[in-house]
Amino acid sequence: xxxxxxxxxxxxxxxxxxxxxxxxxxxxxxxxxxxxxxxxxxxxxxxxxxxxxxxxxxxxxxxxxxxxxxxxxxxxxxxxxxxxxxxxxxxxxxxxxxxxxxxxxxxxxxxxxxxxxxxxxxxxxxxxxxxxxxxxxxxxxxxxxxxxxxxxxxxxxxxxxxxxxxxxxxxxxxxxxxxxxxxxxxxxxxxxxxxx
Amino acid sequence: xxxxxxxxxxxxxxxxxxxxxxxxxxxxxxxxxxxxxxxxxxxxxxxxxxxxxxxxxxxxxxxxxxxxxxxxxxxxxxxxxxxxxxxxxxxxxxxxxxxxxxxxxxxxxxxxxxxxxxxxxxxxxxxxxxxxxxxxxxxxxxxxxxxxxxxxxxxxxxxxxxxxxxxxxxxxxxxxxxxxxxxxxxxxxxxxxxxxxxxxxxxxxxxxxxxxxxxxxxxxxxxxxxxxxxxxxxxxxxxxxxxxxxxxxxxxxxxxxxxxxxxxxxxxxxxxxxxxxxxxxxxxxxxxxxxxxxxxxxxxxxxxxxxxxxxxxxxxxxxxxxxxxxxxxxxxxxxxxxxxxxxxxxxxxxxxxxxxxxxxxxxxxxxxxxxx
Numbered sequence: 001x002x003x004x005x006x007x008x009x010x011x012x013x014x015x016x017x018x019x020x021x022x023x024x025x026x027x028x029x030x031x032x033x034x035x036x037x038x039x040x041x042x043x044x045x046x047x048x049x050x051x052x053x054x055x056x057x058x059x060x061x062x063x064x065x066x067x068x069x070x071x072x073x074x075x076x077x078x079x080x081x082x083x084x085x086x087x088x089x090x091x092x093x094x095x096x097x098x099x100x101x102x103x104x105x106x107x108x109x110x111x112x113x114x115x116x117x118x119x120x121x122x123x124x125x126x127x128x129x130x131x132x133x134x135x136x137x138x139x140x141x142x143x144x145x146x147x148x149x150x151x152x153x154x155x156x157x158x159x160x161x162x163x164x165x166x167x168x169x170x171x172x173x174x175x176x177x178x179x180x181x182x183x184x185x186x187x188x189x190x191x192x193x194x195x196x
Numbered sequence: 197x198x199x200x201x202x203x204x205x206x207x208x209x210x211x212x213x214x215x216x217x218x219x220x221x222x223x224x225x226x227x228x229x230x231x232x233x234x235x236x237x238x239x240x241x242x243x244x245x246x247x248x249x250x251x252x253x254x255x256x257x258x259x260x261x262x263x264x265x266x267x268x269x270x271x272x273x274x275x276x277x278x279x280x281x282x283x284x285x286x287x288x289x290x291x292x293x294x295x296x297x298x299x300x301x302x303x304x305x306x307x308x309x310x311x312x313x314x315x316x317x318x319x320x321x322x323x324x325x326x327x328x329x330x331x332x333x334x335x336x337x338x339x340x341x342x343x344x345x346x347x348x349x350x351x352x353x354x355x356x357x358x359x360x361x362x363x364x365x366x367x368x369x370x371x372x373x374x375x376x377x378x379x380x381x382x383x384x385x386x387x388x389x390x391x392x393x394x395x396x397x398x399x400x401x402x403x404x405x406x407x408x409x410x411x412x413x414x415x416x417x418x419x420x421x422x423x424x425x426x427x428x429x430x431x432x433x434x435x436x437x438x439x440x441x442x443x444x445x446x447x448x449x450x451x452x453x454x455x456x457x458x459x460x461x462x463x464x465x466x467x468x469x470x471x472x473x474x475x476x477x478x479x480x481x482x483x484x485x486x487x488x489x490x491x492x493x494x495x496x497x498x499x500x501x502x503x504x505x506x507x508x509x510x511x512x513x514x515x516x517x518x519x520x521x522x523x524x525x526x527x528x529x530x531x532x533x534x535x536x537x538x539x540x541x542x543x544x545x546x547x548x549x550x551x552x553x554x555x556x557x558x559x560x561x562x563x564x565x566x567x568x
Contacts, residue, residue: 059565073525
């Protein structure tokens with residue numbers, strides 16, 4: 001089973017044998033890959049009960065919870081990595097969630113769909129409509145994405161908060177694209193960050 | 197394996213003890229009635245202990261000797277089930293203080309007469325200590341898993357806190373790490389109903405063959421309400437009348453829900469001892485795992501290498517999801533490997549005993565991930 005491209009990037013860059021907290025782990029695909037490929041001690045948080053049941057049934061340690069609420073219960077620096085994949089834009093307080101991630105984990109992987117991708121821009125510019133694209137497939141009234149963010153927004157946020165970027169990967173489809181034009185060309189971004 | 201009298205259904209063992217109890221007293225000897233299914237494998241690594249609830253018993257997957265009903269957890273335990281005698285060595289013991297063969301208030305004291313209220317007040321931890329004696333008797337070095345719902349879940353948590361080196365994984369279903377004021381309140385109603393029955397006679401009713409059935413039935417009726425959800429009761433009974441066209445303007449069981457509760461009460465007294473009900477509800481009320489650890493629940497699990505799986509049900513208002521969540525937070529704070537899911541069911545607290553395919557899937561996956 002092949003991983004979603006942003007998860008594959010994360011899986012390739014987590015150090016073997018490390019401790020990982022996957023926040024918004026879905027059915028545990030990334031956790032299972034990390035466990036099986038790199039002997040990672042992975043724990044997960046997931047909001048959807050059916051996803052949690054599926055993850056537990058594949059032998060993973062996943063607790064049902066909400067990134068906005070339940071990160072507070074985790075001890076400081078308990079993990080080598082905290083992972084937040086395709087979840088940041090769905091949280092009520094992304095800034096607080098990022099702060100918690102960097103408290104719990106020595107490093108954090110954060111991936112999100114880029115709202116400044118050219119298709120999104122075109123949709124707004126020419127169509128005057130909220131974009132419904134490959135990476136943002138759900139209409140405005142039903143989307144869980146309540147805090148849209150662009151790559152440049154995220155870069156600015158990191159700078160303002162003194163957060164260090166250790167790695168950044170930008171995806172157009174399942175292909176990597178350059179950092180320079182990423183805010184225009186990338187559909188997805190993956191950042192590896194830590195506190196400065 | 198050659199026939200070994202320690203293993204099989206309907207077993208009982210009397211151990212010399214003495215068992216030192218939380219209340220400061222000791223119990224000797226200690227009789228434990230239990231059942232085992234399946235066989236202990238060569239490296240003795242497939243043993244699963246199942247802990248039963250307040251009015252449960254050791255007949256987890258075999259016919260109840262008094263009621264003739266099938267075991268109370270045949271949906272979870274049996275051939276092809278998540279807990280399977282073909283793969284696992286399964287043990288279930290009647291808890292200390294109960295009345296299905298283990299030492300309790302109905303047992304004979306040293307003078308030959310029933311203990312009645314001379315039986316020492318026990319705790320959940322005392323129940324687990326008794327199970328530890330059984331474990332040694334059976335030659336099980338460590339449980340691969342300890343599993344329980346409701347009060348059974350309290351025992352599982354207590355095992356994890358007391359003997360983490362003797363348990364590899366824990367499954368705690370519809371349970372809590374402490375009894376709340378509301379939990380204690382409902383139990384107190386039940387106890388007062390029993391003690392208000394003139395036939396209770398200060399607990400000395402065993403000679404009379406006329407136990408405080410009315411009081412015990414009321415206790416069961418009150419408790420039974422807490423095992424169901426409001427929506428479940430409404431769906432099952434609504435305001436429908438029982439076998440009549442109109443209200444009688446009397447105090448018969450006009451409503452179906454009244455008739456149902458009365459039946460629950462009456463059928464309960466045939467299989468349960470009123471004094472045991474007092475002792476076991478007391479043990480549950482005294483349960484507060486954090487209290488034993490300086491008020492910090494996480495301390496109960498500090499350094500634990502065990503794996504934990506907790507399950508709650510969304511309509512359970514006896515031990516609601518937040519109680520499981522409090523345990524999960526403590527496990528996370530202690531760095532223990534924890535899984536938790538709240539499952540959806542219309543049936544309230546009792547959901548764990550009913551048909552719950554998702555529960556079975558979770559338990560099966562969790563056990564298999566532990567190599568079971």
